[in-house]
Amino acid sequence: MPDKIKTNYNKALEAERAAEYEALNNPLHGIWTIANRELKKWYRVPLLLIMTLIQPIIWLGLFGKAANFGSLFSGASFNIPGVNIPASVLNNLGNTLLTNTFGTTSYFSFLSVGMLVFVIVFAAMFSGMSIVWDRRLGYLNKILSAPIPRGSIVVGKVLSGVVRSLAQAAIVLIVAVVLGMDTSYINPVSLLVAFAAMFLLALSLSSLFTMLALRSKDWQTQMTIMNLLNLPLIFASNALFPTKIMPSWMQTIVAINPISYAVDAGRQALLGIAGANPLWFDFLYLTVFSIIMVAVGMILSLRYLSK
Amino acid sequence: MANKNAIIEVKNLTKVFDNKVKAVDDISFNINYGEIFGFLGPNGAGKSTTINMLTTLFPPTSGTAMVCGYNISKEPMEVRKSIGTVPQDYTSDSDMTGQEYIIFCADLYGIPRNIAVPRAAELLKLVSLQDVAKNKIDSYSGGMRRRFELACGLINRPKLLFLDEPTLGLDVQTRTAVWSYITKLKKEYSMTIFLTTHYLEEVDALCDRVAIIDHGKIVKMGTPKELKAGLGGDIIEIGIKETSINISDRILKIKNVKDVKRSGGEYRIKAKNGEELAPKIIDLILKNKYHITKIFLTKPTMDEVYLEYTGKSIRNEQSDKDAQFRQLHTIRTARM
Numbered sequence: 001m002p003d004k005i006k007t008n009y010n011k012a013l014e015a016e017r018a019a020e021y022e023a024l025n026n027p028l029h030g031i032w033t034i035a036n037r038e039l040k041k042w043y044r045v046p047l048l049l050i051m052t053l054i055q056p057i058i059w060l061g062l063f064g065k066a067a068n069f070g071s072l073f074s075g076a077s078f079n080i081p082g083v084n085i086p087a088s089v090l091n092n093l094g095n096t097l098l099t100n101t102f103g104t105t106s107y108f109s110f111l112s113v114g115m116l117v118f119v120i121v122f123a124a125m126f127s128g129m130s131i132v133w134d135r136r137l138g139y140l141n142k143i144l145s146a147p148i149p150r151g152s153i154v155v156g157k158v159l160s161g162v163v164r165s166l167a168q169a170a171i172v173l174i175v176a177v178v179l180g181m182d183t184s185y186i187n188p189v190s191l192l193v194a195f196a197a198m199f200l201l202a203l204s205l206s207s208l209f210t211m212l213a214l215r216s217k218d219w220q221t222q223m224t225i226m227n228l229l230n231l232p233l234i235f236a237s238n239a240l241f242p243t244k245i246m247p248s249w250m251q252t253i254v255a256i257n258p259i260s261y262a263v264d265a266g267r268q269a270l271l272g273i274a275g276a277n278p279l280w281f282d283f284l285y286l287t288v289f290s291i292i293m294v295a296v297g298m299i300l301s302l303r304y305l306s307k
Numbered sequence: 308m309a310n311k312n313a314i315i316e317v318k319n320l321t322k323v324f325d326n327k328v329k330a331v332d333d334i335s336f337n338i339n340y341g342e343i344f345g346f347l348g349p350n351g352a353g354k355s356t357t358i359n360m361l362t363t364l365f366p367p368t369s370g371t372a373m374v375c376g377y378n379i380s381k382e383p384m385e386v387r388k389s390i391g392t393v394p395q396d397y398t399s400d401s402d403m404t405g406q407e408y409i410i411f412c413a414d415l416y417g418i419p420r421n422i423a424v425p426r427a428a429e430l431l432k433l434v435s436l437q438d439v440a441k442n443k444i445d446s447y448s449g450g451m452r453r454r455f456e457l458a459c460g461l462i463n464r465p466k467l468l469f470l471d472e473p474t475l476g477l478d479v480q481t482r483t484a485v486w487s488y489i490t491k492l493k494k495e496y497s498m499t500i501f502l503t504t505h506y507l508e509e510v511d512a513l514c515d516r517v518a519i520i521d522h523g524k525i526v527k528m529g530t531p532k533e534l535k536a537g538l539g540g541d542i543i544e545i546g547i548k549e550t551s552i553n554i555s556d557r558i559l560k561i562k563n564v565k566d567v568k569r570s571g572g573e574y575r576i577k578a579k580n581g582e583e584l585a586p587k588i589i590d591l592i593l594k595n596k597y598h599i600t601k602i603f604l605t606k607p608t609m610d611e612v613y614l615e616y617t618g619k620s621i622r623n624e625q626s627d628k629d630a631q632f633r634q635l636h637t638i639r640t641a642r643m
């Protein structure tokens with residue numbers, strides 16, 4: 001390159017550099033870039049999105065509709081031979097029984113809220129595990145050698161996990177409403193409360209799973225363990241069945257399980273059910289759990305990333 | 308320690324993994340502005356580990372280095388801003404288009420869109436990928452993928468570019484194409500380039516200076532020419548019909564001839580600047596009215612240099628099989 005052109009080139013370069021460095025001074029630089037790339041990968045592949053939603057929706061459809069406890073106790077299906085109990089009495093009895101057990105007469109509505117949280121748990125797990133692929137595919141090295149603070153990388157990852165979880169939960173909620181979930185309590189405020197609870201759960205679980213995924217050498221075992229862990233965690237919560245009908249040892253697990261608190265808050269908000277705890281306590285528990293998980297997740301992830 | 312000409316100054320750099328694998332063992336060297344510097348070594352020699360420390364992927368166990376005037380341990384962010392890297396493995400997201408991914412890389416460096424878009428176009432053109440920019444990356448061939456990664460590594464217009472095995476697994480033709488892009492970068496953008504390779508031809512074709520690294524240590528450093536000259540020069544083999552006559556002494560008298568071995572009518576001559584010397588020897592023979600039956604000139608290749616410094620000793624011992632296996636295993640796990 002002739003010297004004159006070279007000088008011009010260098011001058012142009014300096015001007016461009018100044019603009020770049022200014023952006024780099026922003027402490028939030030990189031977070032959105034990284035989160036956005038994750039989200040793009042996700043909404044770009046509708047098939048994948050549908051696949052991840054199929055399971056909870058099938059559960060809702062089959063489980064929620066088949067286990068229609070309401071019909072068991074309706075006057076049309078149940079009577080005692082010889083004793084002619086009027087249908088209205090039976091219906092009443094059934095409804096009282098259902099309300100006592102589930103807090104609502106519609107098991108489907110009861111399960112719907114559980115399914116929202118179910119979706120959160122699995123979405124958080126999958127987005128956390130995606131970092132394993134990033135490392136295998138070399139992408140992690142690319143972002144690690146870019147001028148982005150290590151913390152922003154983790155935050156971007158977790159953030160995308162949270163957005164994904166909440167978006168999927170929103171879709172499942174719409175499907176549930178279409179399939180006949182009780183909407184009498186749903187309004188902007190109740191939605192906000194329910195999603196705030198789910199946000200806290202998603203935040204804590206995404207941090208936890210991102211940290212676990214970063215530290216695991218063997219992703220296959222990790223995947224298996226997570227799968228093994230997730231379902232029992234959901235069963236040992238109030239997501240699918242009311243706590244009342246569980247054996248007492250299980251009730252202890254349910255009482256510790258943060259999933260239960262998100263479900264409890266969600267049901268109070270969306271279905272107007274009297275919860276196991278006051279709403280403020282659900283939020284307190286979820287907030288404390290989130291703070292611990294985010295702190296531990298961040299610290300361990302950072303330590304791993306700068307080893 | 309400031310050395311005005313050095314863009315990289317490495318001092319006693321060491322990396323020990325998990326308290327047992329000494330991947331890089333107390334190496335020191337300088338790289339000057341505008342150089343293409345090659346790191347040559349077998350699998351597991353510690354090439355990538357060195358690059359990863361210099362590009363601040365992870366900190367060294369001990370020792371330090373200055374890269375573009377910044378300390379890799381104390382000012383990693385400044386280092387990252389001023390360098391470009393193309394890692395050994397493909398990094399790009401195969402389900403994005405080339406255009407999307409290179410803009411994503413620009414975002415990582417905080418480059419505003421109004422600068423990033425024309426620059427991306429320029430870089431894609433540089434590596435002749437402008438026509439496939441809108442295609443998904445997984446439709447690219449191996450060579451296109453490498454060139455694409457190269458373009459991505461240049462997005463922040465680095466003064467210094469790290470290339471970890473830039474032609475790994477490419478066929479000869481594509482490799483030559485990548486080489487031409489690398490030389491272009493040096494010429495047109497006066498870029499300094501640090502590359503690693505285990506292809507000897509690559510070093511010969513590209514590098515101003517080479518360091519041979521083995522078991523984490525630098526065993527030899529110099530220009531490819533120096534290294535080859537260090538082996539003792541070129542070999543001229545020449546045969547004459549007159550097998551009973553000995554012309555060894557007369558050949559030895561020619562300037563620059565170092566050694567002559569004769570068997571019958573065949574002479575094996577060790578010399579400096581073989582191509583200039585050969586005509587002189589031919590002259591000598593023809594003047595004496597002898598008849599040449601054959602002539603052959605061999606220049607030492609990096610192959611021989613490499614063998615000389617890495618090949619012979621430990622590698623052939625039986626006990627090393629286990630170590631090699633372990634090494635392979637670690638590499639596999641590390642790459643996960």
Ligand SMILES: Nc1ncnc2c1ncn2[C@@H]1O[C@H](COP(=O)(O)OP(=O)(O)OP(=O)(O)O)[C@@H](O)[C@H]1O
Pocket residue numbers: 324325328329330348349350351352353354355356357395505633634635637638641
């Ligand atoms: N993250 C890691 N953890 C443990 N050991 C590692 C790690 N990375 C590399 N090693 C070990 O360090 C040594 C040097 O590896 P390195 O990747 O630097 O070699 P290389 O010269 O780049 O080889 P190749 O030509 O195969 O890329 C090897 O023995 C390898 O097993």
Ligand SMILES: [Mg+2]
Pocket residue numbers: 354355356395471472
């Ligand atoms: Mg390597």
